[in-house]
Amino acid sequence: MAELFDESIFKPPSTASANTESGAPLYDNTVFTAPKDVPDLGIKPSRSNGVLVDSANALGTGFNRGLVNLAASIPDAAVNMLDLGKAAIGAPYIAATGKAPPSWLDLTDRTKIPGTSDWLMDRARQTDIGRKLLDASNPDYEGGYLQNSGSALSGLIPLGAKGLPASGTALTGHALSNLFSGNVGKAVGDATGNPAYAIAAGLSPSLVAKPAVQELFARSVRGDEAGRQAMVQRVSDLNAAGVANPSLGLATGTPWVGGAENLLTNTLGAQSVMMQNRDAANAGMQAKARATALLAANGRPTANFQVGENIQKDFGDWRDQFKANLGGRAYRAVDAAIPPDTPADLKLTLQKLGDLNAPIPGLPLTSQVFQNPTLKRIEGSLTSDLTKTTPGTPPGQMVTPPPLLAGSGLMNAPNAPITTPVPAGSPTSVTADTAPFQGVKKLRTFIGDKLAENQLTTDIPASKLAPAYAALSDDMRATAQRLDQQRSAGVAAGLLQPQPSAERALDVANRYYRTGRTRLDVLDPFTSDTGNRVAGETALERYKSFADPNSGDLTLLAAAKASLKPGTVGQIAGNVIDNLGTAKAGKQDETGSKWSSESFLTNWNKLSDEGKNQLFSGFPNSDQVRAEVDRLAKGTSMARDAGSLLANPSGTAGASAARAAFGGVFGGLGGVGTGLLTGGPVGAVVGGLLGTASPMVGSYAASKLLTNPGIVKAVAGRTEVDPKTLTRSLRALQGTGLMNQPRRIEVSGTSADAP
Numbered sequence: 008m009a010e011l012f013d014e015s016i017f018k019p020p021s022t023a024s025a026n027t028e029s030g031a032p033l034y035d036n037t038v039f040t041a042p043k044d045v046p047d048l049g050i051k052p053s054r055s056n057g058v059l060v061d062s063a064n065a066l067g068t069g070f071n072r073g074l075v076n077l078a079a080s081i082p083d084a085a086v087n088m089l090d091l092g093k094a095a096i097g098a099p100y101i102a103a104t105g106k107a108p109p110s111w112l113d114l115t116d117r118t119k120i121p122g123t124s125d126w127l128m129d130r131a132r133q134t135d136i137g138r139k140l141l142d143a144s145n146p147d148y149e150g151g152y153l154q155n156s157g158s159a160l161s162g163l164i165p166l167g168a169k170g171l172p173a174s175g176t177a178l179t180g181h182a183l184s185n186l187f188s189g190n191v192g193k194a195v196g197d198a199t200g201n202p203a204y205a206i207a208a209g210l211s212p213s214l215v216a217k218p219a220v221q222e223l224f225a226r227s228v229r230g231d232e233a234g235r236q237a238m239v240q241r242v243s244d245l246n247a248a249g250v251a252n253p254s255l256g257l258a259t260g261t262p263w264v265g266g267a268e269n270l271l272t273n274t275l276g277a278q279s280v281m282m283q284n285r286d287a288a289n290a291g292m293q294a295k296a297r298a299t300a301l302l303a304a305n306g307r308p309t310a311n312f313q314v315g316e317n318i319q320k321d322f323g324d325w326r327d328q329f330k331a332n333l334g335g336r337a338y339r340a341v342d343a344a345i346p347p348d349t350p351a352d353l354k355l356t357l358q359k360l361g362d363l364n365a366p367i368p369g370l371p372l373t374s375q376v377f378q379n380p381t382l383k384r385i386e387g388s389l390t391s392d393l394t395k396t397t398p399g400t401p402p403g404q405m406v407t408p409p410p411l412l413a414g415s416g417l418m419n420a421p422n423a424p425i426t427t428p429v430p431a432g433s434p435t436s437v438t439a440d441t442a443p444f445q446g447v448k449k450l451r452t453f454i455g456d457k458l459a460e461n462q463l464t465t466d467i468p469a470s471k472l473a474p475a476y477a478a479l480s481d482d483m484r485a486t487a488q489r490l491d492q493q494r495s496a497g498v499a500a501g502l503l504q505p506q507p508s509a510e511r512a513l514d515v516a517n518r519y520y521r522t523g524r525t526r527l528d529v530l531d532p533f534t535s536d537t538g539n540r541v542a543g544e545t546a547l548e549r550y551k552s553f554a555d556p557n558s559g560d561l562t563l564l565a566a567a568k569a570s571l572k573p574g575t576v577g578q579i580a581g582n583v584i585d586n587l588g589t590a591k592a593g594k595q596d597e598t599g600s601k602w603s604s605e606s607f608l609t610n611w612n613k614l615s616d617e618g619k620n621q622l623f624s625g626f627p628n629s630d631q632v633r634a635e636v637d638r639l640a641k642g643t644s645m646a647r648d649a650g651s652l653l654a655n656p657s658g659t660a661g662a663s664a665a666r667a668a669f670g671g672v673f674g675g676l677g678g679v680g681t682g683l684l685t686g687g688p689v690g691a692v693v694g695g696l697l698g699t700a701s702p703m704v705g706s707y708a709a710s711k712l713l714t715n716p717g718i719v720k721a722v723a724g725r726t727e728v729d730p731k732t733l734t735r736s737l738r739a740l741q742g743t744g745l746m747n748q749p750r751r752i753e754v755s756g757t758s759a760d761a762p
Contacts, residue, residue, distance in 0.1 A: 011372050017188055020513040028273045031670065048680075055145055055147075056144065056145065061143070061144065061145040061147075061148055062148070062153050064143055064144045064148070065143045065145075065148035065151060065154040065157065066151035066153055066154070066156060066157035066160075067157060068140065068142060068154060068157065069153065069154035069155060069156060069157025069158040069159075069161075070157035070158065070160055070161050071140045071141055071157075071161075072128065072141055072157075072158050072744065073157065073158035073159065073160070073161025073162065073743065073744075074161050074164070075124050075127050075131075075141070076158065076161070076744050077130055077161060077411065078124075078125055078163070079123050079124035079126075080124060081122075082120065082121075082122035082123045082124075083117075083123050083124055086115050086120055086123055089115060090114055090115055093113075093114070093115075094113045096108075096112060096626075097112040098674020100112070101616070107123050114537040120562065120720070123746065129140055140717040152193065154188055154332050154754070155190060155193045155743050156186050156189065156190060157207070158189065158743040158744065159185045159186055159188065159189025159190065159743050160182060160185055160186065162185045162189075163181055163182060163185060167425075178472055189743045192206060192743065193743065194524050195207075202471070204650045207370065209525065216713075221721065224722075225721070228255065228259055228261060228722055228724070229259040229261060229722055230261075232714060235723065235724075235725070237260070238258055238259050238260075238722070239482040239723050241253075241257075241259070241260055241645065242258050242260055242723055243639050243686055244638065244642060244645065244718070245257065245258065245288075245642050245645060247638040247641075247642070248291075248292055248295055248638050248639045248641060248643065248645075249291035249292040249293070249294055249295025249296075249639070249642065250288045250289075250292060250642055250646075251286060251291055251718070252284070252288075252714070252716045253288065253719065254268055254281075254284050254285075254288075254649075254713050254714050254719070255268075255648065255712070255713045255715075255719055255722065256713060257645060257649045257651055258719050258723065259722070260645070260648070260649070264713070265648075265649040265650075267709070267713070268281060268649070268713055269650065270497055271706060271709060271710050271713070272285070274706045274708065275703055276703035276704065276705075276706035276707040276710075277707055277709060279708065279711035280710035280711060280714055281713075281714065282715075283711050284713075284714040285650075286700075288604075288646060289602065289603070289604055289646075291606070292588075292602075292604050292639060292643060292646070293588060293602035294640060295635070295639055295642075296311060296584055296585070296587070296588055296602070296607065296639055297585065298567045299581075299584055299632060299635040299636060299639065300580075300582070300584040300585045301581065301583035302581075302628055302632055302635065303578075303580040303581040303584060303623075303626065303628070303629075303632040304578045304580070304581030304582075305574060305577055305627060305628070307574065307576070307577070307578050309418050309578055309581040309585050310582075311543070311544045311547050311582065312542070312543045312544050312576070313543070313547075313578075314543070314547050314578045314579055314582045315542065315543025315545065315546040315547035315548075316543035317574075318533060318543070318546045318547060318550055318571065318575060318579070319533060319534055319573045319579060319664070320539075321545050321570060321571045321572050321575050322530040322533055322534060322567075322570055322571075323534070323617070324572075325526075325530070325570040326459055326460075326527065326530065329523045329526075329527070330456055330459045330460075332519075336446075337512075337516040337519045338452075338516050338517050338532060340507075340515065340516070341448065341509075341512045341513050342445075342448075342514045343507070343512070343518050344487075344506070344507050344508065344509040344512040344513075345444050345486070345487060345490060345509045345512070346512070347443060347444060347445030347612070348443050348444070348445065348488060349443070349444040349486060350441040350442070350443070350444070350486070351392065351441060351442055351444040351446075351447040351482060351483060351486040351488055352440060352441055352482050352485055352489075353389070353440055353441065353442055353447065353479075353482050355478045355481050355482050355485075356389070356441045356447075356475065356478045356479050356482050357386075357389070357390070357393075358441065358476055358478070359477075359478035360382070360385065360389065360475060360478075360573055361386065363379075363386075363471060363474060363475065364378055364379075364383050364386050366378070366700050379466075379467055379468070381466050381467050382467055382471050382472075382475070384722070385475075388452075392442070393440065393441075393442060394439070395439055402430055404426050404427060404549060405426070405427040405428075407423075407424065407427065408424055408426045410593045413663060423630055424719045428495070429596050444483070444486055445478075445603060446572055447479065447483055447486075448483065449479065450479065451476060451479040451483065454472055454475055454476045454479065455476060455520060455524075457472055458472050458476060458524060458527070459523075459524075459527060469528075469531075473524075480517055483495075483513060483514060484510060484514075484517075487508075487509035487510040487512075487513045488509075488510050491508055491509050491510050494506055494509075501658060517614050519693075525566070526566050526567075526569070526570060527568045529563050529567050530567065530570060532549060533549055533550065533567070535544040544660065546581070547582065550564070550567060550579065551579070551583065551622075551711075553567065554614060554615075554621060554622055555613075556613060556614065556619035557616045557619075558620060559618065560616060561615075561617050561621060563620050564618070565621060566698075568621060570626060573625060573626045573627060574626065576625045576626040577626030577629070578630075579622070579629065580622055580623050580629070582688045583589075583623075584636060586610075586631075587606070587607045587610045588602045588603055588606050588607035588610075589601075589602065589603070589605065589606060590602060590603035590606050591603070603649055604642075604643040604647065605643070607639070607640070608640060608643040608644055608647055611636075611640045611643075619633075623636065693709060
């Protein structure tokens with residue numbers, strides 16, 4: 008074994024150096040003799056493998072120690088409680104007696120307690136691989152901050168089966184938080200020697216620093232408590248509109264935050280993140296619109312042609328029902344009030360038919376083009392029915408007596424009588440202007456049926472039949488009035504009993520038909536157009552055009568809607584919702600299905616309040632559907648307002664200048680904010696430095712900050728100590744072993760160790 012000292016220097020002193028007074032040697036030979044062998048003091052020489060390798064080794068061994076500390080957390084906690092109990096007894100004992108406490112109050116030797124971290128590491132160090140896993144290869148790194156950092160990072164290992172954070176940003180933030188907690192605790196512990204202070208310092212990021220700085224950041228973004236409550240309401244409204252994860256600017260409505268987001272949308276490093284967030288918001292609102300459309304349609308199809316065909320079918324069903332009801336209760340009341348054989352005057356009807364079929368003077372052949380053959384046959388047949396013909400007299404002879412001759416005597420022969428032939432008399436025809444009321448009413452019913460027919464199939468246009476129908480109605484009313492007058496005179500003379508008014512009964516029936524006829528006029532354009540069949544898509548567009556605030560007619564919309572089944576009205580509402588958000592042609596894709604929140608809001612605002620009420624009522628769940636559409640409109644309005652802040656067309660000078668001017672600012676603020684809310688104050692410092700140094704990295708960090716759901720939630724919430732953050736800090740301290748170190752209790756100059 009090598010000698011420990013240089014014998015030429017540390018040899019026994021010579022006699023010349025002895026004490027001159029006593030003659031004794033100057034040094035004690037028993038102390039300053041040259042040792043022969045070097046004792047094994049356990050000192051390991053420094054073995055450096057390079058800074059990077061030694062640093063990685065220190066981090067790794069520290070991480071392994073942390074895993075052992077975490078694995079033994081329950082036994083260690085039990086021993087901690089035992090040692091605390093001993094300290095609670097030992098401290099008063101020392102204070103009272105001034106003596107050391109008895110041995111049974113000494114701290115527990117944890118290397119002898121199975122399951123504790125000291126016991127586990129002591130057993131591991133008895134093997135070569137255990138020493139390599141737990142102890143730094145370079146003794147200079149043993150117990151240093153790098154090894155302590157590795158132990159702190161072991162606290163990231165999750166409890167149970169929850170796994171590590173899914174987000175790289177969150178994992179980085181948690182790592183920074185653990186490093187800060189573990190190393191601040193170590194620094195304070197090394198400086199003060201008091202583990203209690205060290206533990207308090209290690210917990211300060213989660214208990215004090217992070218909440219305080221987080222509140223400062225939150226207030227700078229959304230303002231005070233009133234602003235926080237407004238943000239909570241905005242987030243709720245956006246969620247209701249289908250936006251699950253709004254950006255910070257959209258959630259707060261703060262102009263400078265929204266403006267920053269718009270500039271970042273066209274900034275290198277942040278563009279992809281910002282566009283993904285906006286696309287997700289747009290997709291969420293589109294999905295909400297589609298779900299609302301299906302709710303309105305009750306799951307039925309909302310395609311244009313299918314909805315249009317259902318409209319036509321419902322209108323056809325209504326027309327058939329109207330025709331079937333023409334002989335209903337109202338007309339039975341007319342039959343009861345007016346006897347069927349009552350003479351009905353037809354002067355106005357005959358006159359109107361004559362006018363409708365009158366030839367154009369001087370253009371007989373051209374007249375035939377405009378004259379309807381069926382209407383001419385009606386006029387001819389009616390005239391024939393009203394004409395009464397008296398047959399002529401048969402041919403005969405007229406006999407006259409012969410004349411007397413003058414001067415004739417009695418004996419004269421008599422003259423023969425004179426016979427004159429009489430020709431047959433010609434028949435005579437008289438056209439009457441009255442017919443039985445029952446026949447007139449039936450004739451009008453037939454004409455009414457013709458008017459109610461689909462204009463594609465009828466052989467007489469409504470423009471020809473409607474005047475004839477009106478003339479018949481006027482003739483019938485004149486008959487009813489005359490009958491009422493006769494009855495009133497009879498009642499006044501005491502000859503008749505009062506009876507229901509014939510004119511009133513007829514007016515009720517006429518009003519029913521007139522209302523139905525008006526509706527038929529509204530419905531006809533949905534099925535025919537100048538004699539041609541209308542496609543289902545066209546029928547739908549004509550229906551929705553009634554709600555147009557500029558060219559529509561809400562009265563006609565209400566009349567048409569009254570002829571539809573509730574299910575079809577719901578399908579129309581679903582179709583309207585589907586099409587409100589269809590992007591404009593210039594921004595549409597090749598499929599024509601691209602959805603735009605801007606288009607949705609623009610088209611929604613074009614509708615009048617009454618138009619909205621008509622379109623979104625009259626079907627099951629209509630109130631719920633209208634509420635959902637209103638929520639969607641509110642969300643799209645927020646999105647438009649946020650998107651317009653500081654927005655410039657991509658590539659313009661204004662946008663380029665703004666991006667250049669604020670690139671570094673975005674970088675610094677993005678780094679600070681991301682680091683702060685994920686890793687605490689140390690994260691803010693690191694993030695700020697990285698962001699300022701690299702605007703691209705900083706812009707990316709800023710975009711991640713502004714679109715992070717956790718940060719939006721934190722800003723919208725009240726600032727409180729996060730239990731998860733506190734747990735991570737405790738686990739970081741637990742990993743470093745700081746929670747298991749004894750505390751020195753000083754009592755009247757006497758010391759005792761306590762856990």
